[in-house]
Amino acid sequence: MAENDIYKGYKGVALSVLKNFGARVWNDVIIHTANGKFIGLILPRSETADDLHIVLKIPVGYNIGIAAESIIGIDINGYKEAKYKIPEKEFPYDPLKPRVKLLGTGGTIASRLDYRTGAVIPAFSPGELYGSVPELADYCNLETEKLYGVFSENMGPEQWKGTAEAIGREIEKGVQGIVIGHGTDVMHHTAAILSFMVQNSPVPIVMVGSQRSSDRPSSDAALNLIHAIKTASESDIAEVMVCMFGPTSDEYGLLHRGTRVRKMHSSYRSTFRTIGDIPIAKVNRENITPLRTDYKKRRADNNVIINTSFEEKVSIVYYYPNMKPDIIDSLIDNGYRGIVIAGTGLGHVNKPLYPALRRAREKNIAVYMTVQTLWGFVQMYVYDTGRDIMEMGVVPAANMLPEVAYVKLCWALGQTDDLKEVEKIMMTPIAGEITEREPSNGYLIYQGGLPEVEEFISKYRK
Amino acid sequence: MYEFEFKPFNKMTRADYETVGFKSGLEIHQQLLTEKKLFCRCPAGKYSTEYDAEILRHMRPTLSELGEYDGTALMEFKTRKNITYRIKRETVCTYEMDDTPPFLINDEALDAALSIGLLYDCNLVDELHIIRKQYLDGSIPTGFQRTAIFALNGKVPYKGREINVMQMSIEEDSCREVSDKGHDRIYLTDRLGMPLIETVTAPEMFEPIEVAEVASICSRLVRSSGRVRRGIGAARQDVNVSVTGGTRIEIKGVPRIGLIPLLTYNEARRQWNLLRLRAELHRRKITSETFSSRIVDITRYLSRFAYLPLKEAAEKGQKASCVILKGYAGLLHWETQTGTYFAREISDRIRVIACLTDLPNIVHSDSKGENLSAPDWSFLNKTLEATSDDTLVLVWGDENDVKTACSEIIIRAKEATIGIPSETRQALEDGTNGFERILPGAERMYPDTDLPPIRVTLDRKKRLEQNLPEKFWETEKKLSDAGVPADLIREMSNPAKSALFFEFFPNRISDAKLISKILANYPKRLKKKFRSGIQPETEIYKIILENLADGKIIPSTVFTILANYSINGELILTGPLDNSAIEDKIREKADEFREIIFRNPEKKTEVISGKILAGLNFRVAFSRVIQSVEGFKGI
């Protein structure tokens, strides 16, 4: 067995103490120290922790760290490796239920812990899922396929293309709904690019993840998965959606359009919000309640269009006061073909940037303007600065969210070099990324502390 | 071997407890006195039943580190509770609601915990690992408690022996339950997240009174650190009890130490009687292999019964089932605790696990109470083809709950053939206990991946050691050696008082009795006499001892000086008087004394001297007054 398995995570002083006494991880031991003896199981150590301690799981179930230096002897009484096993039960088959495919990219649905990194490793087969979320069988016949095992932040073009292609394959095969397990950090980037890469889908494509890892009893993972599976199985919404908690309570999920959704809180369960519009529907264990009617409907055919074009040399520039032109220049010098600016207010940057923007124009680089306020449209006619910027070839991207404009520009530039063509692709709404109008309830950030808001909060579960 | 029968509580002797092999240990939960909570920066110790908002959660069992589902976890999941948290902005942030990861541990709390660990003579752990301990009852919104062992292998002295302290952990406090009815449980969250330590002793107490006495010692010890909270709910003890052949059973939430003896007695009695019940079952040839039971849906007969709960169930359209326990006749009325029967074990389980919280939730044919009429029972017996050797247990309610209930009835009845099921039990005010949950195992612990391990450096240990108060039993021994009377030692072991004592004793004032009387006895007398008066602070006592040591006042005036201070708030240090003042007073009172007829003429001098002394505000020695009275002619 490889040494790093035997001494998982140990290094330096701690490692040499283990070696000296012939001990390894998962040994049942009595450790003798200057302060008395400790009985327990030697556990792997997190790689980021120091090299001075040995971790012991004592019989009452707690872990403690023992200073390696103080150890004068280790009696080894056995070996007991932890077997991570999610109770596996065969997923029941019901001919009357729809066929749903769960594609895994690395999000945590059911999971176990990994000692080295302290991370949560997903468990995934239908059997494992049925063992931990048996309710899923109420909705569908589930098939699963693990496409990737990456953390959310490591999702990129390769995974996006692969996922889009997998979706195409599954639709061809006739599945009646697709669920994509995904980490939450960049879920909205993936939702947006899939909205462009997968067009004319006849079935729901539902992205889901969890804000609280599924190793904890209060996790949102199981309920999110139930909501997503229900949506994929039963809803008539044939769009790319994100399905995550509406409130922080275990009450219902929201189905957000893939191009209008954004993660808005670093840790809340109810972190995903539809920006500048309203979600498509609400979902709970029993019902899917549409909040609007203008969504694409489920169809019986399998005429999906997969277009995985992608240009990687695109960047987002988040403008700040006193930004220097060298930021733009360095993108130009490094061969970038597209830039999405998240400008201030209605879509502005300062004058010193102008020469760099002109240079970008000369180098045939596509530059698009979005707003860092997230809510609202770019409107570059109101002030002279806006008009000046447009003159330099910067295209206002309406109310596309910056991340959405970014992935769409990657996708557009992947299809053509002709900036006119690119602009046509960019500015033609495909999946709700640009809306004609912003409804008055599309912008609601309630201000805590106001009596009427507090009254609302006291009446409805958060 | 189970011939012995439990006597009433006050008739049990030490030998009786030896016979049953009584063994008990303590788990003491003590809140620490800190400004803020343990893993977030919310204020600690602000209680309120008001709330601004509610959050709904469900708990689902998860995998532990070693890959097993925990038994409790599964049980709790069966209960399918809707858990509502009431939150108030001032006392709860997004951390407690599990919408924000934990902040680093509160160092003030950790210091307090480590200090107390040192008081228990524990080995402090070199590196703390925060662990998640699952609680699926919802008492913590994450579904687990963040906890870490910080000390191991301590001890407290008790009656010439040592009680071992196995481990101490620092953890976050849980929610306060508001209600638990059917499938809905409500919690208040103000207490949630407050720092708490748990101290676990070895099961080394061998009769109920010992458990209470050790609990008192531990309680005094932690209070002497000055770093723990006082008041209702600040200290809660769990006790575990076992008897020979029994199981280690934890009784949770003992509200006060005084209740411990009766509670542990009743638990020992319960275990003993369950073992006797097992013997009886075996005598009837019922074992876990031969155990036989049947479930019959009796919903269609509901309307024929006059018994009110069944009648109501019929009206509500609920379901009812009957479990037939073959050969159990009479055994549901087997006494377990004082005035409590085996049927309660079953009813409790159903209340908790099947969420049938409206009592009574079962009726059974062994019952001596008023429920179904004799004809009703014989109808059931006949219809269900039961015999007079069998026990029928009826349960009613929502369909799924009744299903769960029936399987629990069978599980619990069958467990009686095996022994005493591992479970945690709830302390009740009458000194008995009720089922709380299946005993959780070590499986419910897994590492907290949100927080790094915390190294306890040698410097930190040293700093804490230097600031440690003396252990009260050491103080007591020193006081006793100094000659402080036994009845004042406890009071004198108060750190401020003992410090003051040794400031004067033996060099400046050699009379240990005198100092301890002033410091331990006078404050009580003052409080009694002048209830609304000012209670002198330590500083006043110090001034008095200074003056006494310097001979500026005499012992007999001290109480008067204190009394005066208590009434007027003025410290008038009246010095001793000379002989002429005594003689003046005698002369002044002489006529008065001549009038008095003494019942005990031989005590005449003493009585008169006493009155003179009081008249002089005790500012002279009694012996000198007697001398002067004896020398005075004409009384």
Ligand SMILES: [Zn+2]
């Ligand atoms: Zn807080």
